[in-house]
Amino acid sequence: MAMANLFRRKATRDVLRYSLYRGFASESEVNDVVVIGGGPGGYVAAIKAAQLGLKTTCIEKRGALGGTCLNVGCIPSKALLHSSHLYHEAKTKFANHGVKCSDVQVDLPAMMAQKDKAVFNLTKGVEALFKKNKVNYVKGAATFLSPSQISVEEEEEQGEKKTVVGKNIIIATGSDVKGLPGITIDEKRIVSSTGALALTQIPNKLIVIGAGYIGLEMGSVWARLGSEVTVVEFAPVIVPTMDGEIRRQFQRSLEKQKMKFMLNTKVMGVDTSSSDVVKLTLEPSAGGGDQTVLEADVVLVSAGRTPYTAGLGLENIGVETDKIGRIPVDRKFSTNVKGVYAIGDVIPGPMLAHRAEDDGIAVAEFIAGKEGHVDYDKVPGVVYTHPEVASVGKTEEQVKESGVAYRVGKFPMMGNSRAKSIDDAEGLVKVIAEKETDKILGVHIMASNAGELIHEAALAISYDASSEDIARTCHAHPTLSEALKEAAMATYDKPINI
């Protein structure tokens, strides 16, 4: 610790001497905060820091703000999920509502153009927010020279380097696709999520490796558009972090949508020698069993993401990383090097955009000398399939494991009048509360719009509410939200409508 402080004091002295006397930066050019990475973590941290009166620069190398989420993640995937859902509904459900349409077709270029328009407008919107909040935006790749000096290879200046100086630096460089040994992603036939968001043809057969968030969302998109989708998962279950009861119903729902699952299965090799098909050799995860060969037009590798720090020069300043490349931080998001902070996907915790955003606000508040707060146990998670699956707090398995006595209340969407009236009543709400105090420990929802419904539960959990608190809150009728109220009633007492 003493060494780190010495290093920091010396580094700050060096920077000021270096920058002031070597012409890198005058005193007025020294930033209070420099953020590396313009994703949901970085851009939110930059705006919040500027709002708190700190002179702030954000450096981003991809040529557009918004990071993975806006450019190749949350936003384009939700655009395609919505468009493919509309197509699927038109083909399978409209007639039930008395809406007749024949010859419904997919215009894939138009679908992709709508997605691209959404991405473009939102990334430009972040640029406008930077201007409004007076955040200085530097386009280029950042490398640490010292804990307060960053060299930037500027995109527009053809290899020119400039030095950005800051009293506090926030690393918000996010994550990248985790590859699998022996599988080369070419983003055409063997794709990551980025390639799966930009296919130019609907594959006849798609194999998805990994039944996590990306695999199920992107698998759903292409299954709805007509691909035969097989999901290969190493674990014995899909989305291993999900509540078991919800997960089983979710898998059945996806199977009804014609997605096939091969669980407990590992990929042994890939053969791309044929120009027609990719051949995947599979084997039981435990090893030793019969091998199977599956053929597909496209293989999606979605077996997780890995923290991204390549080219940052962490070794130049001694920032530590853990075994899997994440940057450990303390409560205030400080790394082991004083004045250097890290947030979002590059540090431990759920790899989610809203959590990165909350990190961004909290770290700016800490730097400004205020209190920040993020509770990773209360971060909601949503799989944006149809129905959606959303959760906050603990699963029943986790509560059981903790040894706390608990009660469970459930309510099926079939009992919800709004869901029935719109003919979209698949799923359920499940509330788990501590037996002694009735404090809510976890809420899990599988339903149309679950991703919106979950926030009432997130608020309840944040304020340590009881199931009775939710049940006695007046809910408008007819709404899907009433299903949460009924599940809460079922937790401490009895529901009415089932």
Ligand SMILES: Cc1cc2nc3c(=O)[nH]c(=O)nc-3n(C[C@H](O)[C@H](O)[C@H](O)COP(=O)(O)OP(=O)(O)OC[C@H]3O[C@@H](n4cnc5c(N)ncnc54)[C@H](O)[C@@H]3O)c2cc1C
């Ligand atoms: C297909 C897909 C769908 C997703 N859907 C959702 C969803 O629906 N909801 C959700 O919550 N999460 C979703 N995620 C996860 C979400 O995208 C991430 O959790 C989130 O983007 C993390 O934010 P971040 O700011 O930490 O990093 P990122 O968004 O990864 O941003 C980091 C930025 O830093 C830049 N950078 C890296 N190194 C440097 C450097 N040396 N110099 C300058 N710039 C640098 C990168 O170019 C990048 O733009 C999805 C992810 C994927 C891949």
Ligand SMILES: NC(=O)c1ccc[n+]([C@@H]2O[C@H](COP(=O)([O-])OP(=O)(O)OC[C@H]3O[C@@H](n4cnc5c(N)ncnc54)[C@H](O)[C@@H]3O)[C@@H](O)[C@H]2O)c1
């Ligand atoms: N809706 C959302 O919030 C959303 C959407 C997409 C992505 N994301 C985020 O992006 C991150 C990455 O998503 P993801 O789906 O790639 O990862 P994930 O961690 O959600 O799922 C990866 C899955 O792949 C399986 N797996 C790992 N190695 C395997 C192998 N060799 N063979 C077969 N299966 C294997 C794992 O058991 C796991 O089920 C996630 O952490 C998630 O938080 C979130």
